[in-house]
Amino acid sequence: MAQNKGQNNDTDNSTAMNPENEFRDGLDDLATHYRHILTLLGEDAQREGLEKTPMRVAKAMQILTRGYTQDPHKVLTDALFKEDYNQMVIVKDIDVFSLCEHHLLPFYGKCHVAYIPNGYITGLSKVARVVDIFSHRLQVQERLTQQIKDCIQQTLKPQGVMVVIEAKHMCMQMRGVEKQNAITTTSDFSGVFNDLTTRQEFMSLLRGESKRI
Numbered sequence: 001m002a003q004n005k006g007q008n009n010d011t012d013n014s015t016a017m018n019p020e021n022e023f024r025d026g027l028d029d030l031a032t033h034y035r036h037i038l039t040l041l042g043e044d045a046q047r048e049g050l051e052k053t054p055m056r057v058a059k060a061m062q063i064l065t066r067g068y069t070q071d072p073h074k075v076l077t078d079a080l081f082k083e084d085y086n087q088m089v090i091v092k093d094i095d096v097f098s099l100c101e102h103h104l105l106p107f108y109g110k111c112h113v114a115y116i117p118n119g120y121i122t123g124l125s126k127v128a129r130v131v132d133i134f135s136h137r138l139q140v141q142e143r144l145t146q147q148i149k150d151c152i153q154q155t156l157k158p159q160g161v162m163v164v165i166e167a168k169h170m171c172m173q174m175r176g177v178e179k180q181n182a183i184t185t186t187s188d189f190s191g192v193f194n195d196l197t198t199r200q201e202f203m204s205l206l207r208g209e210s211k212r213i
């Protein structure tokens with residue numbers, strides 16, 4: 001992949017997909033590079049246990065970065081429903097798995113999204129799909145939070161959106177500072193969530209005991 005895809009890049013790159021299967025062009029090249037990496041790490045890339053590893057890793061990395069070929073705006077616009085509901089909609093505890101762009105190690109946790117509609121609602125699963133698309137790109141948690149918020153605000157045009165992500169970063173757990181319990185919380189909001197009372201309503205609903213459902 002020649003282009004820099006680290007920043008906002010919501011273009012639908014589906015033409016880059018290999019029509020034969022679910023993987024993108026460049027898979028064989030990726031596997032070749034991983035074979036080289038195994039050798040550089042001091043392994044015998046030819047030994048039986050590692051023989052298929054380069055291709056497995058290449059496929060895994062294409063899956064973990066599949067968000068580059070998906071259009072989150074389209075996901076939302078495909079399921080817009082006219083509805084006269086003007087209260088808060090919250091989708092909370094959405095699982096997030098992403099890769100930090102500094103170390104290519106996972107960060108993982110929960111994403112909570114709230115919005116107040118403005119004539120239209122979207123399918124609940126679509127909110128989780130938007131989270132999924134942006135998290136399947138190389139990220140920093142702050143940008144991930146902001147991109148989810150911006151996408152929902154620009155596409156659904158609600159009265160406001162708020163996104164909170166709580167995550168653990170494996171680059172802080174497995175290496176480096178080696179802190180196992182540090183949790184990073186990021187948030188971003190727009191529109192009516194500029195009002196402190198609205199944010200407080202969201203935060204108090206987040207703390208609600210949905211575990212009983």
Ligand SMILES: Nc1nc2c(ncn2[C@@H]2O[C@H](COP(=O)(O)OP(=O)(O)OP(=O)(O)O)[C@@H](O)[C@H]2O)c(=O)[nH]1
Nearest residue numbers: 100101102107139140141142169171172175176177
């Ligand atoms: N703000 C932010 N920082 C992140 C995120 N993921 C990883 N990092 C941090 O990115 C920083 C990169 O710092 P560098 O000093 O360039 O890299 P490093 O020498 O590997 O840093 P250490 O992790 O402290 O060993 C580290 O402090 C990571 O904890 C993220 O999502 N947001």
Ligand SMILES: [Zn+2]
Nearest residue numbers: 100102103171
């Ligand atoms: Zn990292």
